[in-house]
Amino acid sequence: MTMPNFTYIRPKSLKETFQHLSAGNARIHAGGTDLLGCLRDGVFTTEKVVSITRIDELKRVERLKDGSFRIGALTTITELANHPLIKERYPALAQAALEVASPQLRNQGTVGGNLCQKPRCWYYRGEFNCTRKGGARCFAILGENQYHCVLGGRGCYIVHPSDLAPVLMAYGASIEITGAGGTKKIPIDKLLVLPEQAITRETALAPDEVLTAVLLPPMAQGSRSSYRKVRARGSWDFALAGVALALRFYEGKVTSAKIVLSGAAPIPWRCPDSEKIITGQSLNDEIIARAAAAAMREARPMQYNEYKIELFKGLITEELAAYK
Amino acid sequence: MEEDQKENNGQRRKGISRRGFIQLVGAGAIATTLGDVSKSSPVEAAEAAEKGEMVHVSLQVNGRRHRFKVESRWTLLDVLREKLGLTGPKLGCGRGECGACTVLIDGQPRYACLTLALEAEGKAILTVEGLLRDDELGPVQKAFWDNDAMQCGYCTPGQIMAAEGMLRVNPNPSLDEIRKGMSGNLCRCGSYAHIFKAVEQAAKLKQTV
Structure with a gap:
């Protein structure tokens, strides 16, 4: 090792x-925690490590004039969890950061x-030439798949490991990407890709592009949000199941809803049918039960991860009930 | 009995520091004691290292500045142990799961096994050796000793540094906060109950000294 x-x-x-990245076969070093682990374990190889830690402009959390927030990509998870304005305005994000x-x-x-x-699938992290590494087989299909996805898998059955991503998706965040050609903003939904779109990568970033910031839209009146993560240990573990909620209420009724799951799919998984069921309604047990069931309607479990379906239904039910 | 052990521990500590000194001289590292590190002029960091090339790095460890040569792929843990002879931080898993390598970097607990030596340049690094006050154990070290918060002791330096870092931010943690704050450090002997007691006592000790 x-x-x-x-x-x-x-x-x-x-x-x-960008000059160094465009020369090819380079990897970006930010915190380095995942990069060094992957290099040591031989998950991938690289000729060049390009460290962006000297680029101070990526370290700022700023409140912009329109009330939105720009979180520099090098903001540490601890800084995000402790930021007073993030805690006040985007509580689910601070909450999720503390769970990382x-x-x-x-x-x-x-x-x-x-x-x-990179995903945490033990076949991908281990010495298996799986589909995500360009091989012909996903070893999880017939193997140990208790932590794998129940939704959105095709040819590869990872779950997305991030706790921040589902919350950012619930908040409708955008991602600022900068390359030699300039800066662009894309919704976070477009950053993270499903195996059926690109099986060997997790993001839409080109090799010579840098994710430079996360942009959070201003919070509207009546907004409430939360993130709950269920895992085998009380801390320091990835989500077996998680749910990020961002709901807006007016006179006791839900006027808009975003429900996003972690631990369910290769990307944070939106539940549009569940969102539709609760929108325009006052939350009650019957509506909540319908929404929880709808979230898992398309789920296709493998041999050892069927427990996740009931786990997600229970989790969504409990979390929505907290908003009653 | 207890007094004897404490006495032995004192001798062990001196032994480590002698070994550390010999390794330090043997490795040809240059250490300078700095009266006030913050006033000294910053050394320009290496901005590039070719594959396998040895480049100079200047690290501030336990209040002293050390300058030596490293390869780009060497971690902070590699150089603390192999170049500086600071064998407190341990190699456990090498992938940020066990916490045996925990040191403070600019006051925050971090994994030295997942930090490149070149990335640690310009930052204040504190290892368990740096918690000694002359020849006396620091408050967190003393609390671990008093509460018998170890069996084999391999994870202890990392546990102590995680506790030190947590108590700097949260001087009065609840038991639940201690459990969460120490969750990045595994103890395969299962001494957790004693470790949590030690951290509770360390919080009190830190406020009296």
Whole structure:
């Protein structure tokens, strides 16, 4: 388990970063927690590590004039969890940040890295030439699949490991991506890709692009939000099942709803049918039960992960009931 | 009996520091004691290292600045142990799961096994050795000793640094906060109950000294 050799570069500007990235076979180092683990375990190889940690403009959390927030990609998970304005305005995001990994990893890991991290499937992380590594087979299909997805899998059955991503999706966040050609904004739904779109990568980022910030829209009046993560241990574990909720209420009725699951699918999984069921309604037990059932209607469990379906139904039910 | 063990522990500590000194000299590292690190001029960090190339790095560890050569792929844990002879931080899993390598970086607990040495340049690094006050154990170390918060002891330096880091941010943690705050450190002997007691006592000790 030795660290392979690589060329290391720490540019002081994004412009210089793009030059190094476009030369090919390079990996970005932000917090480095996932990168160094992957290199050591041989999950992938790289010629060059391009560290962006000197680029101070990526470290800021700013409130913009329109009330939206721009969170620099190098903001650490701890900084996000403790930021007073994030805690006040986007409580589910601060909550999710506190649920990420361990204190040490939160101190080092970054927002950008959390969104670009590699999945935790033990076949992918182990010595298996699986479909995500360009091989012909997904070993989880006939193997140990208790932590794998029940929705959205095709050829690969990972779950997306991030706790921040489902919350950001519920909040309707955008992602700022910067490349040599300039800066663009895309909805977070377009950043993370399903296996059927691109089986060997998790994001739509081009190799010479950098995720530079997360953009949170202003919170509307009457908005409430939450994130709940269920895992085998009380902390330092990935989600077996999780749900991010962002609901708006007017006179006791839900006027808009976003329900996004973690631990369910290769990307954070929106539940549009469930959202429709509760929109325009006062939350009661019957409506909530229908919404929970709808979220799992398309679920296709494998041999060992069928428990997730009841787990998700129970989780969604409990979480929605807290808004009654 | 207890007094004897404490005495032995004192001798062990001196032994480690002698070994550390010999390794340090043997490795050709240069250490300078700095009266006030913050006033000293910053050393320009290496911005690039070719594959396998040895480049200079300057690290501030336990209040001293050390300058030596590293490869780009060497971790902070590698250099603390192999170059500086600081064998407190341990290699456990090597992938950020066990916490045996925990050190404070700019006051925050982090995994030294997942930090490149080059990335640690310009930051204040504190290992368990740096918690000693002259020859006396620091309050967190003392609390671990008093509560017998270890069996084999392999995870202990990491546990102590995780506790030190948590108590700097949260001086009066509840038991639940202690459990969460220490969750990045595994103890395969299962000494958790004693570890949590030790952290509770450490919180009190830190406020009296």
